[in-house]
Amino acid sequence: MVSITQTPDRDQVFDVIGLGFGPSNLAIAGAMVENTSSAQHIPLDKVLFIEKHDEFRWHPGMLIPGASMQISFLKDLATLRSPQSPITFVSYLHSQNRLIDFINRGSTIPSRKEYSDYLSWAARYVQDKGVGVAYSEEVVALSDAEEGIVEVHSRSLTTGHHIVRRAKNLIISPGGSPRMPDSMEALKESPRILHSSTYLWSIAPLMKMLQASKAAREPLRIAVLGSGQSAAEVLLDLHSRLSAIPTTSRHELDMIIRQGSLKPSDDSPFANEVFNPASTGVMFGLPDASARRAVRAEYKGTNYGVVSPRTLEMLYELLYDQKLEDDIARRKNCTRDLSEPCITLRPNTNVVSAQIQAVAGSPSEVPHSTGEVISVTYQNNLTRQVSGQTYDAIICATGYERQSWLRLLTASNVGKHFGVESAIPTGVQLAAEAEKIDDDLELPELTFDATSTATDGASTPSTVSVPSTPPTSPGTSSSLLMHEKSTLSSKLYISRNYRLVPVSKEGPLSGSDFRPRIYVQGCEEETHGLSDTLLSVLGVRAGEVVADLYQPEVGA
Known part of the structure; x- marks a missing residue:
């Protein structure tokens, strides 16, 4: 099939384009719908999510009859952030006239089939409110269009057409890709x-x-x-x-x-506190990589x-x-x-x-x-x-790998604004800004490698969370992702609020002229904690990302 490029009017610029429309970006869309009355809100017709599936889907291949979730229904898309949200699990049950029946079950754990239907219901809700979703499209490239704009290149899986869209900001939520041994x-x-x-x-x-x-x-x-x-x-x-x-x-x-x-998975009350929203801030603020590595090792039995x-x-x-x-x-x-x-x-x-x-x-x-x-x-x-x-x-049943976003970034001219070049391999490790950044830097154990690594045994791709008073400027708190190959290295920083931090010749946080904000979700377990790829604090993280997105730039 001959590829035909479709480029929308250059005057059409989205305020936000989200890559992927799984639970993470669905939670983002819900938080945006809730904030339409705020002074800094982004009009919903300026928001678009690009999804490769032909409709909203969540683990359709594992909706085995009788399979149940591992979390309470209260850890849904919004309740921990905003109990009065219209996209809570309780709102879903009420809309389907099953609230009393669910209560009569005597369990706070829904079946996987029901939770999947809840997410699909929420996806329809935000779309009915004006959030745009381009289904059956696969994002294939990014490019820096200058003038504060990023171009997103996608391919229609139905027609084969190459589509180019322009955006001021990106939210990348890649989810997990199946990992084979x-x-x-x-x-x-x-x-x-x-x-x-x-x-x-x-x-x-x-x-x-x-x-x-x-x-x-x-x-x-x-x-x-x-x-x-x-x-x-x-x-x-x-x-x-x-x-x-x-x-x-x-x-x-x-x-x-x-x-x-x-x-057995450790789902005891004290162990489960590692998935509390406040734990994300604690994890991020630890003094060095070895401390974060120790926490992840101690609580590995909760998920992996x-x-x-x-x-x-x-x-x-x-x-x-x-x-x-x-x-x-x-x-x-x-x-x-x-x-x-x-x-x-x-x-x-x-x-x-x-x-x-x-x-x-x-x-x-x-x-x-x-x-x-x-x-x-x-x-x-x-x-x-x-x-x-x-x-x-x-x-x-060997888990998922989560570095498609990194391959996308390193293959584009956008990566250079974050200190990443296509010549640098896509193996990545994370450490904290507070650590000394030099050749003696001790890097954490977990490595995202485009060729082989993954989360062994992970069965639920999704999300993360943040503290009650998160920093709004990436300059106040950030983490480091380091790419290495022999003597070559480059550093990729991410803020507490999941925003990639541009760098200049003087280093990170020093006033890069790259204006688009790029956020990533579900890829920062080393810096943001074990809940990063899970559903536990999905709604809280979405609220923090949206709050940071709406925050005016200093000097703007």
Whole structure:
């Protein structure tokens, strides 16, 4: 298809363009709708969000029946910031005439399906109020148009047209992109390899394909990679699906995890305080990278590579019943019920390599996706013993990477205003402004790398928060992101209120002539805390970003 460039009237300049329209930017839109009466508000017809999906979607691939949220409904798009907001979860329930029924449930935790519907409802609400959303468009580039303007280049996914829009300010909320393990990267296009982010809409076609590629009633063997909530939910759902497929012997389900056992998420009251809005300011204000690193390490069990206690109980009960049935069949010397798949947990196991292997004797006329298995080599992390297994399919519940925004910035001439050049690689680390910025700077452990890194086991992309009295000027508080390659380095600063800080030859905070404000959300866990990629303080962060956006520049 020939690309046609559509450039709107150069006189049309948006005050704000948001890149992405997931929960983070939806919360921004809601905060803007609430502030239309303020003196400094931005007209809603001057606001546009660009979203690659054809409608608002939130984790559609993981809306598994029975899956619940891990947070209270009060941690919605607005309640912690403004309980009277029209886009609270309570407002949603009231509008759907389900408020009393929800109360009667006796739980503050909604199902994932209901929370997804709530977010879709809120998206329709802000659009009805005048917020613009360009769906089915993918942002492909940024460029500095000078005169205080940034050009946003996008590609229509329906027509292929290249569209250029102009904006005074940007809010970048990239969310997470599915991360595949290095051992699976070369196979990710195979229909036998799925990421959990696409599980719900991909699993039925996959199961149909697998059955078609097998002899009648031949058992299936499927592996799930990961040790977090998504992995456990996928395993339970696969168990249910395989139980409905007749077989001559038991289907097999392996769960491959690198750690020694599945571990419960720490959702105790004191541990959960790390997600309080005030904790963001505390984290940001710590004196050095090692202190922030220690906090993240201490509270890692609240989110990464862990499973909710309720889900763990369900899985353990299933495994216990499996052992019971095996023992009964052995004692009675009878055939075990074949309808229930056999689950095997493989702890302390690292997948070394994987390759597609043709099954000997498969008919040559069958589609390429049939007559194959995935040959996996893995190693025990403790004994170092190497072994292997073949699988009909593998589901990777291995988290997300969050550096698309950085690649976009470094590939543009906008990056130079922040001390980032396209020649500098996209690995990034963060440290605080208060630390000494020199060659001896101790950098934090977590690295965003455009080629491989990610949040292991993270299942919920989203957001962050801020203190009750945040600084309104990036000059008063900022953090540093450092790019390194041998002797080459550049520094990227971000304010407490999530605004990237331009630099000049004299350094950051010293009066750059670059006027557009660029904010990023969901990418600053090192400086803003563990809640940065979660939903916990979504509404509070949105309010702080909008307040900073509306704040007049000093000297303006």
